[in-house]
Amino acid sequence: MPQMAPISWLILFFIFSVTLMIFNILNYFCFIYSPMKISQSLDIKTSKLNWKW
Template sequence: MPQMAPLNWLTLMFYFIIIFMIFNVMNYYSYSYQNLSSSLKTKKNISLNWKW
């Protein structure tokens, strides 16, 4: 029935928007950051002597 076509498009649009949001949230939270404190401890202290 052609009268029901807009409802079908709306359902598909909401379906794909929800899948897109779930995909983005899963990618955002699945990324693991490295611990910054361990990388800062191994860094060498470089002293800069400025001669003006």
């Protein structure tokens, strides 16, 4: 492997970089968010914690 020409390392770096960018773009744009219902957002209940030391 150390005998590889620098241009081969550069091509390898570009291939991995492009692959990583395509993977990130596909993950970012292909994720489907489920819409939140209005009734769920209004019914948020908070509970108080009773600390017993």
